[in-house]
Amino acid sequence: xxxxxxxxxxxADELRKQIRDETFAKGTKIPSENALHESTGYSRSTVRKxxxxxxxxxLLTKVHGxxxxxxxxxxxxxxxxxxxxxxxNVERQGQTLxxxxxxxxxxxxxxxxxxxxxxxxxxxxxxxxxxxxxxGVPICVExxxxxxxxxxxxxxxxxxxxxxxxxQKFGITPTTGKKTFEISYTTPQEAFLLDIPRGTALMLIxxxxxxxxxxxxxxxxxxxxxxxxxYAVIE
Amino acid sequence: xxxxxxxxxxxADELRKQIRDETFAKGTKIPSENALHESTGYSRSTVRKxxxxxxxxxLLTKVHGxxxxxxxxxxxxxxxxxxxxxxxNVERQGQTLxxxxxxxxxxxxxxxxxxxxxxxxxxxxxxxxxxxxxxGVPICVExxxxxxxxxxxxxxxxxxxxxxxxxQKFGITPTTGKKTFEISYTTPQEAFLLDIPRGTALMLIxxxxxxxxxxxxxxxxxxxxxxxxxYAVIE
DNA sequence: TAGTGGTCTAGACCACGGG
DNA sequence: CCGTGGTCTAGACCACTAA
Numbered sequence: 001x002x003x004x005x006x007x008x009x010x011x012a013d014e015l016r017k018q019i020r021d022e023t024f025a026k027g028t029k030i031p032s033e034n035a036l037h038e039s040t041g042y043s044r045s046t047v048r049k050x051x052x053x054x055x056x057x058x059l060l061t062k063v064h065g066x067x068x069x070x071x072x073x074x075x076x077x078x079x080x081x082x083x084x085x086x087x088x089n090v091e092r093q094g095q096t097l098x099x100x101x102x103x104x105x106x107x108x109x110x111x112x113x114x115x116x117x118x119x120x121x122x123x124x125x126x127x128x129x130x131x132x133x134x135x136g137v138p139i140c141v142e143x144x145x146x147x148x149x150x151x152x153x154x155x156x157x158x159x160x161x162x163x164x165x166x167x168q169k170f171g172i173t174p175t176t177g178k179k180t181f182e183i184s185y186t187t188p189q190e191a192f193l194l195d196i197p198r199g200t201a202l203m204l205i206x207x208x209x210x211x212x213x214x215x216x217x218x219x220x221x222x223x224x225x226x227x228x229x230x231y232a233v234i235e
Numbered sequence: 236x237x238x239x240x241x242x243x244x245x246x247a248d249e250l251r252k253q254i255r256d257e258t259f260a261k262g263t264k265i266p267s268e269n270a271l272h273e274s275t276g277y278s279r280s281t282v283r284k285x286x287x288x289x290x291x292x293x294l295l296t297k298v299h300g301x302x303x304x305x306x307x308x309x310x311x312x313x314x315x316x317x318x319x320x321x322x323x324n325v326e327r328q329g330q331t332l333x334x335x336x337x338x339x340x341x342x343x344x345x346x347x348x349x350x351x352x353x354x355x356x357x358x359x360x361x362x363x364x365x366x367x368x369x370x371g372v373p374i375c376v377e378x379x380x381x382x383x384x385x386x387x388x389x390x391x392x393x394x395x396x397x398x399x400x401x402x403q404k405f406g407i408t409p410t411t412g413k414k415t416f417e418i419s420y421t422t423p424q425e426a427f428l429l430d431i432p433r434g435t436a437l438m439l440i441x442x443x444x445x446x447x448x449x450x451x452x453x454x455x456x457x458x459x460x461x462x463x464x465x466y467a468v469i470e
Numbered sequence: 471t472a473g474t475g476g477t478c479t480a481g482a483c484c485a486c487g488g489g
Numbered sequence: 490c491c492g493t494g495g496t497c498t499a500g501a502c503c504a505c506t507a508a
Contacts, residue, residue: 004504006477032493043479048494064494065486111304115296120506181416183436183461201436203418203461226418226436239485241496267474278498283475299475300505477503484496 007042011050019059019070029067030060086132086140086222087161095134101158102141102193103129109145116208117147117216126151128158131193138194140224150218166217178208181231190223202226242277246285254294254305264302265295331370336393337428338364344380351443352382352451361386363393366428373429375459385453401452413443418461425458437461 015030024030033051037044051068054060062068090097106124114120125145132140144162146153156165184204191198203226209217224231250265259265268286272279286303289295297303341359344352348360360380367375379397381388391400419439426433438461444452 008477034493043481045480046478049477062494063487065488065492067493111296111306114298181438181440181461183418183438201418201461203416203438205416226416229417231416243496269474278500280499281497284496297475298506300473300507302474302506471508472506473508474506475504477501479501480499482496482498485494487491487493489490 008046008049008053011040011042011047012053015050015054016057016059019054024070026070029069032067086142086224087163090134096136098133098136099159099161100131100133101128102131103127104154104158107145113145113219116219119147124148126153128153128162130158134229139229140222141190141193142223143221145219146217180206183226184223186223194225196225200225203229203231205231243281243284243288246275246277246282247288250285250289251292251294254289259305261305264304267302333368333371334394334396335366335368336363337366337376338362339389339393342380348380348454351454354382359383361388363388363397365393373460375457376425376428377458378456380454382451382453415441419458421458429460431460435460 015024018024030036031039033044033047036042036047040047051060051062055062055068058071060068061071087097105127107127108121109117109119109123109125113125114123117123117125125147128144128146130142130144131138132142150166150170152169153162153165156169158165182204184202186194186196186198186200186202188198190202191200194202202223205220205222205224207220207222209220250259253259265271266274268279268282271277271282271286275282286295286297290297290303293306295303296306340362342362343356344354344358344360349355352358352360354360360382363379363381365377365379366373367377388397388400393400417439419437421429421431421433421435421437423433425437426435429437437458440455440457440459442455442457444455
């Protein structure tokens, strides 16, 4: 298997390692772009692109005219910016969560999904629709999309936490990449499932979830009754 | 006044405009990088950098081997997760955020507020109500509560980011607290300020924010139009 | 095969920070 | 002044998609 990883990513990996093991200590200046260009033999553009990645990860900080520095304190986001999953939200309040799989099928990804997963129109996605109830009251319609990599989910018992299955069967730890909140109004199907009038306002929560190493894992769309439920994000 | 705006930003601005006014219609392909390189006279790298911006803003979607396309549905405004701060991220989208202070007064804390701040009924709270608009459209009614420690906020120009003021005047970095999302319905005052019918569904976001060393800093309640605004939390 | 975006190079000049 | 990062160019080749 040949290595088709772009140079700038390889270089970013190297630099990241050197930051982690304190070859480049916190707060100190790393070699200039030109120095790295000469020492690595890669062009300055490539060096810049590698650095750009680490700046985005907040491991490095650039200062025009001075240099590029290793960020002082490690960004705290790992622990503090913790998103509570729907399951956690419910269980924290001592309520009972039940899940029922409504539908499960293969669908054609839309453009947004193609972009996120890095797939084409031909690569079908596994769509799972589940109804989640709190203390017997239907609260949330959740739709999840997975790539064919996770086709074996089809054989699993989905009437429980999918994350549990992912951890146990695939050894994957999901990390939320992006979460958006907005308001939507019920579709007929949602109204039926949630047993509420059509056109009721609902909270729409969309997650783009990555696995341990930044691989796109799945997209989740939750539509839930905001009048019955308060969603806590950060603890 | 010389124009020191980089070309790639100018180009991104032009392209953004052409997308907004549908010169490049939704879902269609925009000219290829080489075509833009030739038509604009700028190098392909510069063209790519401009496009990169718009991809980051989700106005464009790239598909390797096919082309660059205008994103199907115009993404609602997004905000990355900075406590208290709409400002930076709204403006990064090329949209204008305006803030107008509606009300400012001292109020008696309710029980929940007393518990959070660790104060008694006698300790008044500074209540600030502000209306925030994006491109002139009222989007959000924000209410903030501060303890008397921050009384001097009364003298500040609050028609900008409070986050900025806190950082500059008080040297405070707000840190993670708790954030909850739910759906609420307009009060008469909110309906008036946001210029929408009474009883419309709104997104209600409540923040309990701590300062650097875990001191309770303030409570923020944002009521915003979920149909015009998508709230993004990015990790 | 032709056309697209993705990567990469070897230069150039500019703007900023500090001696 | 020098060294830094910021911008920009004019090429080149590769990987992917579709006809």
